[in-house]
Amino acid sequence: MAYTIIADDCTACAACELECPNGAISAKKSIYIIDASKCTECQGKHKSPQCAAVCPTGACVPA
Amino acid sequence: MSGEIISLTSIGRLSGSKRTTAGGCPSAQSHDDYDPALWERIKDHPCYNEQAHHDFARVHVAVAPACNIQCNYCNRKYDCSNESRPGVVSEKLTPEQALRKVTHIAARLPQLSVVGIAGPGDALANPKWTFQTFELISRNLPHLKLCLSTNGLALPDHLDTIKSFGIDHVTMTINMIDPEIGARIYPWIFFDHRRWTGLDAAKILHERQMAGLEGLTAAGILVKVNSVLIPGVNDHHLAEVNAAIRARGAFLHNVMPLISDPAHGTAFGLGGQRGPTPEELTEAQERLGGSGVRLMRHCRQCRADAVGLLGESRDADFTLDRIPEQPVLDLAPHHAYRAHIEREWQHRRAARAAAGRQLAAAAPRGPAKLRVAVATNGGGRVNLHFGKATEFLVYEADSTGIRLLGPRRVENYCLGGFGDDQRLEAVIAALAGVDVLLVAKVGDCPRARLEQAGLRIDDSHGQDYIEPAIAACFAAARQAGLPPRRASA
Numbered sequence: 199m200a201y202t203i204i205a206d207d208c209t210a211c212a213a214c215e216l217e218c219p220n221g222a223i224s225a226k227k228s229i230y231i232i233d234a235s236k237c238t239e240c241q242g243k244h245k246s247p248q249c250a251a252v253c254p255t256g257a258c259v260p261a
Numbered sequence: 262m263s264g265e266i267i268s269l270t271s272i273g274r275l276s277g278s279k280r281t282t283a284g285g286c287p288s289a290q291s292h293d294d295y296d297p298a299l300w301e302r303i304k305d306h307p308c309y310n311e312q313a314h315h316d317f318a319r320v321h322v323a324v325a326p327a328c329n330i331q332c333n334y335c336n337r338k339y340d341c342s343n344e345s346r347p348g349v350v351s352e353k354l355t356p357e358q359a360l361r362k363v364t365h366i367a368a369r370l371p372q373l374s375v376v377g378i379a380g381p382g383d384a385l386a387n388p389k390w391t392f393q394t395f396e397l398i399s400r401n402l403p404h405l406k407l408c409l410s411t412n413g414l415a416l417p418d419h420l421d422t423i424k425s426f427g428i429d430h431v432t433m434t435i436n437m438i439d440p441e442i443g444a445r446i447y448p449w450i451f452f453d454h455r456r457w458t459g460l461d462a463a464k465i466l467h468e469r470q471m472a473g474l475e476g477l478t479a480a481g482i483l484v485k486v487n488s489v490l491i492p493g494v495n496d497h498h499l500a501e502v503n504a505a506i507r508a509r510g511a512f513l514h515n516v517m518p519l520i521s522d523p524a525h526g527t528a529f530g531l532g533g534q535r536g537p538t539p540e541e542l543t544e545a546q547e548r549l550g551g552s553g554v555r556l557m558r559h560c561r562q563c564r565a566d567a568v569g570l571l572g573e574s575r576d577a578d579f580t581l582d583r584i585p586e587q588p589v590l591d592l593a594p595h596h597a598y599r600a601h602i603e604r605e606w607q608h609r610r611a612a613r614a615a616a617g618r619q620l621a622a623a624a625p626r627g628p629a630k631l632r633v634a635v636a637t638n639g640g641g642r643v644n645l646h647f648g649k650a651t652e653f654l655v656y657e658a659d660s661t662g663i664r665l666l667g668p669r670r671v672e673n674y675c676l677g678g679f680g681d682d683q684r685l686e687a688v689i690a691a692l693a694g695v696d697v698l699l700v701a702k703v704g705d706c707p708r709a710r711l712e713q714a715g716l717r718i719d720d721s722h723g724q725d726y727i728e729p730a731i732a733a734c735f736a737a738a739r740q741a742g743l744p745p746r747r748a749s750a
């Protein structure tokens with residue numbers, strides 16, 4: 199149970215990193231990646247996965 | 262690129278150059294119609310003071326990549342078009358890199374007076390990086406003004422921080438006060454941990470913008486409001502926007518054109534929504550003129566990493582790879598430039614006063630109004646070769662005064678030794694509605710074509726201040742009883 203980032207769609211805007219309640223997202227070269235071991239799909243913290251809600255390009259999707 | 266910025270070595274040359282001086286003593290007052298305290302706050306801000314845009318430069322540092330709203334005129338693969346032209350990608354910086362870059366530029370560009378954060382996303386969607394950058398700049402370069410641009414959604418949360426940094430200028434993009442219209446501009450916003458769409462999104466954004474504006478003006482901060490003119494969507498709504506921001510104490514209203522190109526991949530671009538023509542933009546601005554909020558006419562929609570005088574992009578000269586690890590800060594040129602500008606402004610003020618008298622005394626026949634396009638390289642002078650101009654400043658003169666209508670952007674006609682005919686036609690189209698073209702120089706070929714298109718060319722005022730040159734054109738047109746001849750493509 200985790201989200202992932204479609205590399206081709208990521209513009210490296212960092213919006214998801216700023217919203218992730220678990221610090222699961224970080225920059226890797228020119229894109230961002232989600233550490234699946236830290237991602238809880240935001241359960242218990244927010245109603246919807248924050249990265250998907252803020253991403254402007256729809257790059258954050260269920261793995 | 263609009264050519265070389267005034268260098269320190271040229272200051273002496275400029276000071277000694279041919280000058281139109283008034284008979285009377287230059288006014289000792291601050292400036293035309295500002296009160297002295299306000300003038301102090303805006304005198305060296307190129308965006309907030311139309312006069313200063315000839316002489317002072319700004320740098321934008323792209324430390325804020327994230328955004329919290331989606332606009333239909335924006336494609337997030339590129340910069341935010343809230344402040345920047347769409348379709349460009351700025352070099353993203355960390356706060357430390359931003360300090361390095363600004364320190365280096367401050368030592369090389371004596372005109373530098375303002376550091377702004379305008380994206381490439383929204384400055385306040387990245388509050389940590391934005392305020393870290395301001396912290397570093399204000400500690401190390403206290404002579405520079407701080408400026409920030411935002412869509413306003415997060416603004417109410419950061420009012421206290423903005424005040425604590427002494428940020429004196431904030432720009433907010435407000436395109437609507439009616440959520441029905443907002444829903445056609447903003448497909449969604451991210452607020453309070455969720456995505457909102459449609460009317461809900463526009464309503465929240467509107468309420469946050471108004472609360473933010475009120476908070477800023479209550480704190481005495483000067484607020485510039487940008488509104489993107491979107492034909493058929495908000496063009497007839499901007500008077501209401503203007504009234505709403507005036508009621509809340511905004512300082513300046515800047516109506517800027519939607520830039521819409523399918524190649525930029527924006528929702529508007531792909532959907533066939535067009536931007537306004539230069540004349541439509543001028544008309545929209547004219548409709549708001551006299552409403553009580555100053556209208557900004559000299560905006561260039563700079564990119565999020567813009568460097569230089571407005572209308573000039575020297576960003577390519579100052580990319581991170583060209584900046585030393587440990588730049589040395591030397592403010593001597595900056596102080597010399599300040600002293601030069603103080604003197605220069607006295608002369609310019611006197612020249613403008615003399616121009617005003619010449620307008621009032623012009624013969625009572627001929628055109629009531631004259632539109633004049635000027636090729637300038639800064640310094641408030643007619644000092645650019647036609648072929649080098651990447652923009653023309655269009656002014657309107659009548660017997661009561663001279664007003665800037667706005668810049669018209671073009672691609673420079675001359676390409677190192679030869680002219681580009683297609684570009685010439687585009688320049689003529691961009692100068693629609695203009696009567697006279699004031700340039701430092703122009704080649705014979707383009708001159709013939711420009712005249713054929715109905716423009717009168719005047720290259721007899723090279724290096725003169727803009728206002729007296731325009732006044733002379735106006736007086737000559739009146740004297741000759743010339744009809745206004747608006748050039749058309």
Ligand code: SF4
Nearest residue numbers: 208209211212214253
């Ligand atoms: S929000 Fe989307 S585009 Fe931005 S960094 Fe995250 S995945 Fe990439």
Ligand code: SF4
Nearest residue numbers: 218237239240247249
């Ligand atoms: S779904 Fe939530 S926890 Fe997982 S990466 Fe996205 S924001 Fe972080």
